Amino acid sequence: MNGRTPYPVDCDGLRFSFEYFPPKNDEMETQLFQTVTALSVFAPAFVTVTYGAGGSTKARSLTTVKRMIGEMEIANTAAHLTCVGAPKAEVDAVIDEFLACGVRHFVALRGDPQGGIGSVYEPFPGGYENAAALVKALRARGDFEISVSAYPEKHPESPDVAADIDMLKRKVDNGATRALTQFFFDNDDFERYLERVRRAGIAIPIVPGILPINNLTQVQKFAGLCGARVPELIVSRLGPIDDQPEERFREAAHIAAEQVADLVRRGVSDFHLYTMNRPQLITAVCELMGYDPEIAPAQPADTERSVRAVARA
Numbered sequence: 625m626n627g628r629t630p631y632p633v634d635c636d637g638l639r640f641s642f643e644y645f646p647p648k649n650d651e652m653e654t655q656l657f658q659t660v661t662a663l664s665v666f667a668p669a670f671v672t673v674t675y676g677a678g679g680s681t682k683a684r685s686l687t688t689v690k691r692m693i694g695e696m697e698i699a700n701t702a703a704h705l706t707c708v709g710a711p712k713a714e715v716d717a718v719i720d721e722f723l724a725c726g727v728r729h730f731v732a733l734r735g736d737p738q739g740g741i742g743s744v745y746e747p748f749p750g751g752y753e754n755a756a757a758l759v760k761a762l763r764a765r766g767d768f769e770i771s772v773s774a775y776p777e778k779h780p781e782s783p784d785v786a787a788d789i790d791m792l793k794r795k796v797d798n799g800a801t802r803a804l805t806q807f808f809f810d811n812d813d814f815e816r817y818l819e820r821v822r823r824a825g826i827a828i829p830i831v832p833g834i835l836p837i838n839n840l841t842q843v844q845k846f847a848g849l850c851g852a853r854v855p856e857l858i859v860s861r862l863g864p865i866d867d868q869p870e871e872r873f874r875e876a877a878h879i880a881a882e883q884v885a886d887l888v889r890r891g892v893s894d895f896h897l898y899t900m901n902r903p904q905l906i907t908a909v910c911e912l913m914g915y916d917p918e919i920a921p922a923q924p925a926d927t928e929r930s931v932r933a934v935a936r937a
Contacts, residue, residue, distance in 0.1 A: 642897050880905070
């Protein structure tokens with residue numbers, strides 16, 4: 625923004641969306657809705673609510689979506705939906721419940737194998753066999769938005785990237801309108817993937833998923849399970865300050881803002897941020913970018929004071 629932020633890129637036209645997960649208890653519910661309220665100042669293009677494999681969080685997901693659409697009036701709330709561990713009739717019934725509470729945007733996913741990440745996936749008898757089939761069923765129900773997943777570093781169960789892209793094309797052919805990527809940290813991986821996707825004739829938006837790192841050890845573990853890579857450069861920046869919360873927070877915010885700014889310079893305008901139901905890092909990243917639809921961008925010094933404040937929160 626005219627050099628007034630640490631990452632001087634033009635934020636005009638940028639669109640951020642946020643992902644939340646349903647709370648497991650009353651305390652987590654309070655934290656979730658405080659986060660949703662805090663991040664609403666950034667006017668997200670849409671928000672999404674996750675849904676456990678086999679409907680393991682069905683009731684909590686439905687309750688969360690209903691409250692966000694009804695009570696909080698966030699009309700652009702998208703509901704995640706999976707097809708693991710359930711017959712078609714059960715999945716269809718969940719679709720009806722989401723539609724009844726006002727959902728007009730689904731994130732259609734196969735879901736993790738019932739045995740957990742790393743186990744062998746087997747379609748549920750009488751169920752939708754994969755995400756492409758789920759997309760087809762959703763599209764038959766109406767003309768609403770359907771987002772799907774994409775994997776710049778390859779899905780861990782796929783034999784190669786070509787197989788991943790073939791599955792994405794099947795989802796698009798069945799009616800998907802947008803792809804949200806698994807988180808990644810090397811923008812060259814995303815750019816190479818996007819080039820291959822476009823060469824395959826896939827024209828829908830491919831929205832990069834951005835994960836600010838609250839906890840390096842946890843992210844490294846999760847990345848290993850889902851086939852993502854945490855570059856050594858990031859480990860070398862965060863590892864030595866792991867026991868310094870304020871410095872670690874500031875560095876994590878800068879790492880994520882640097883990634884977003886670089887992608888903007890490469891022509892990306894849409895970003896999906898994984899919030900982990902915590903507003904502090906997301907707020908810091910947006911402010912470092914100078915991205916605030918309602919408040920004038922702060923000077924760099926003001927941004928640094930804001931980062932220090934939320935690090936202590």
